[in-house]
Amino acid sequence: MSYRVLITDPISQKGIELLEREPDVELVNRPEISYEELLEVVEDFDCIITRSRTPVTGELLKRAHRLKVIGRAGVGVDNVDVEEATRRGILVINTPGANTIGATELTLMHMLTILRNGHEAHMSMLENRWDRKRFMGTELYGKTLGIIGLGNIGSQVALRAKAFGMKVLAYDPYVPREKGDRLGVKLIDSLHEMLREIDVLTIHAPLTHETKGMIGREEFRIMKEGIYIVNCARGGIVDEEALLENLQRGKVRGVALDVFSQEPPPPEFIDRLKEFENVSLSPHIGANTVESQENVAVIVAQQVLKALRGQTVEYVVNAPFPDLSVLTLIKPHLDLAERMGKFLVQWADEGIRELHIEVRGDISEHFHPISAAVLKGILGEIVDFPVNIINAPYVAKDRGIRVEELFSEDSP
CATH class of the missing domain: 3.40.50.720 (NAD(P)-binding Rossmann-like Domain)
Known part of the structure; x- marks a missing residue:
């Protein structure tokens, strides 16, 4: 054929x-x-x-x-x-x-740039100035790095940061602790707890309803003075107005951005960033x-x-789905299951790590697609790619969500 x-x-x-x-x-x-x-x-x-x-x-x-x-x-x-x-x-x-390695290496490039003033030193040399004393940098060695999102890119950044001698913490409620142990990364249950301890923050999470505006005024308030921030993930996760305010106050010592809430970013936003010396920018080139x-x-x-x-x-x-007639038959149950999953995400205080799904009665023979519909509802709220009842169980497993499925022909 x-x-x-x-x-x-x-x-x-x-x-x-x-x-x-x-x-x-x-x-x-x-x-x-x-x-x-x-x-x-x-x-x-x-x-x-x-x-x-x-x-x-x-x-x-x-x-x-x-x-x-x-x-x-x-x-x-x-x-x-x-x-x-x-x-x-x-x-x-x-x-x-x-593109995991490309995005990982761009992250490290930006991180080194703002800690060692590489971009400013370069511009100084182009202006025929030899000003060594001005460019006193900070080493990665011995610093504490905080990673939001320990997926493919976050994991690779963690490995390279450890090679630089950094202590690495991570916040990702959808990753099992075993993964952090394998990487030598300490997973922190609370974002705010992690933010209080770190010297450098790097973001590697999708833009979802959970992560939009995740780093806002309250998060900046509890960070250490002199924090460095790198975002090569998605625009909109960091509140850009709050970022500018904390650059102005000096709480943020350096920032590197490859992504923006609006792309390309408005000229007025770039003009405001130009007011600060230690800013490294790139046009979404991960x-x-x-x-x-x-x-x-x-x-x-x-x-x-x-x-x-x-x-x-x-x-x-x-x-x-292999049997379209079944989809039609149980569509009301699938719709209800998906809505229940969406509700669970909004109701839960922290990320969902374990799920107990029970299907009873005449529809119990279709418990697999019904269970997957619940997962679709949950995952659709927390990832930035399409999830359906076919790939939902695999996505859940990949993100460390444990699912217990029970079914019985007996009605409740």
Whole structure:
């Protein structure tokens, strides 16, 4: 069987070559194709591979009669109508983790820059000034680093920080303590408790309702004087107005930002940051390395091939439920279960680490999708990628949420 694959955005040549080598793949590479042209030709393809430029809309999917797989070369799927793709049984695949090292190293670059005044020293030299005394820095060695979010990138930052001789604390209510032990990182149950102890803060969490504005005026108030802050994760986690206030007061000694609540940031915000010397900025370039882009292209190509051939795919954003008639039959129960999950997140004081789900009565034979719907409701509130009843159990396991499922045909 032969598969027609269309690349609609630029990806690394390594991914293209991987697809070209496969005898059962007919590859069409049109990285500059317009949306209007794509509407006309999409019906002839089994798979499209995109980045963020191409909108994969409901309108497009309605014309994609052959389409089986959408490969997103990157993490975010904001440009893909995932719900419509799921409804049509089209797998949506992304590449989480492909840019981990690039984002990790950018974090360390920014951290070293603001502790050693690297950016200011550079500008001084370009102005023909030799002012050694002005650039007295601070060492990473012996300092305490606080990490918000101990996922792929946070974990890699922790390992490298320890190599610098830092003591590493982390706050992540969805990571099991065993993971922290393996990394040599002390997991702290309370964000405020961690903030009181650290010299440097770095953020590696998604932007969700839990993390939006997580670092605000109250959090700045309890930090040490002279704190350094690095954010290479998502804009909006740090209250930018509160950040400016604490830079003005001198409580924040240095700040490094790769992300902003609005991108590109308004000129007036940058102008206000210019008032302070120890500020290091970059335009959301965490994934902008040759290696990261190669990783993204190779991983998406590998995942697409597996999906087309019916093999196990590691990075599925969605998946069609095998028996659609069952979905229709129990839809009211699934909707209720999901809402219960959303309620639990809002009701719980801290992150949910353990869950007991019990299904009784005639619907007990469908307890797996009902349990997954509860998890979907919970996880949809705390992660920044789409979760459905297919991938929810795997996401929960990855985030250290223990689930106990009980079912019985007996009615309560």
